[in-house]
Amino acid sequence: MSFQPFTSVHFITLAIGFVIIGMLIVLARRSEKSQRIITALLAFCNLVSYPFALYAWREYPHSLDNLLPFHLCDLAAIVAGFALVTRRPILLTLTYFWGLAATTQALITPALSIGPPELPFIHFFFQHFVIVAAALYIPIVLKWRPKQPWWKSPLIVLAISIGYQATALLINAILKTNFAFVSDFPDNPSLIDHLGPWPVYLFAMQGLALIFFLLLALPFRRSSAD
Numbered sequence: 001m002s003f004q005p006f007t008s009v010h011f012i013t014l015a016i017g018f019v020i021i022g023m024l025i026v027l028a029r030r031s032e033k034s035q036r037i038i039t040a041l042l043a044f045c046n047l048v049s050y051p052f053a054l055y056a057w058r059e060y061p062h063s064l065d066n067l068l069p070f071h072l073c074d075l076a077a078i079v080a081g082f083a084l085v086t087r088r089p090i091l092l093t094l095t096y097f098w099g100l101a102a103t104t105q106a107l108i109t110p111a112l113s114i115g116p117p118e119l120p121f122i123h124f125f126f127q128h129f130v131i132v133a134a135a136l137y138i139p140i141v142l143k144w145r146p147k148q149p150w151w152k153s154p155l156i157v158l159a160i161s162i163g164y165q166a167t168a169l170l171i172n173a174i175l176k177t178n179f180a181f182v183s184d185f186p187d188n189p190s191l192i193d194h195l196g197p198w199p200v201y202l203f204a205m206q207g208l209a210l211i212f213f214l215l216l217a218l219p220f221r222r223s224s225a226d
Contacts, residue, residue, distance in 0.1 A: 003115035005108075013116075014107060017129040024133060028141045035141060039084050042134050047081035049127040050074060056119035063177070070171060070179045072164065073103050077127055080134035090156075092144045097157040099135025101212035103128050109190040111181075139220075150221040154213035161209055165202065 003009065028038040050069045057066045065071070069078065076098045083091035107128050114120045138144045146153035168180040178184050182202055185192055195201035195208070
């Protein structure tokens with residue numbers, strides 16, 4: 001079965017995923033024991049998503065893009081897993097901003113053509129939902145907060161994101177891949193399609209990223225009364 005964005009299958013999958021995320025957050029807030037269990041579960045799910053990708057694609061035509069964990073969401077899952085285990089501030093920060101600014105975009109416009117019940121479909125949504133779950137879990141359950149002043153963390157994450165984009169361009173040139181979609185447009189319709197030709201859209205992507213990062217930091221802005 002093939003997959004097409006913005007169909008009933010897509011919308012039902014999104015609904016199921018966000019309901020599960022909401023349930024996990026509610027359960028984690030009930031007791032310290034529940035929090036420990038769900039934190040460990042989310043960390044495990046994020047860290048296992050790459051091995052799951054190798055297993056899911058084993059019987060399907062695949063390229064280095066599918067096999068190497070260098071798409072932003074692949075890295076975000078690894079970062080999220082270690083963030084939940086170590087609670088290191090920079091990892092928590094990256095998980096929050098990458099998870100909600102980038103991974104949610106991937107859920108809305110999936111770069112996927114294989115539908116359910118095939119394993120690549122299950123892996124794609126599993127991986128992206130566990131990243132978003134971690135990104136929401138960190139501030140709501142673990143009470144993480146970005147650096148003050150409120151705009152500092154967005155700028156740090158933007159600098160790291162630009163470094164990642166530059167590295168992805170170099171790797172793509174060497175391996176003939178398209179990690180982070182910085183060398184060519186995604187096959188499926190996406191926001192990138194509306195950001196101009198290459199390489200203009202690379203700068204537009206980072207401009208939009210900064211806007212999203214700043215918007216995500218706004219809820220944590222301290223008022224003058226503080």
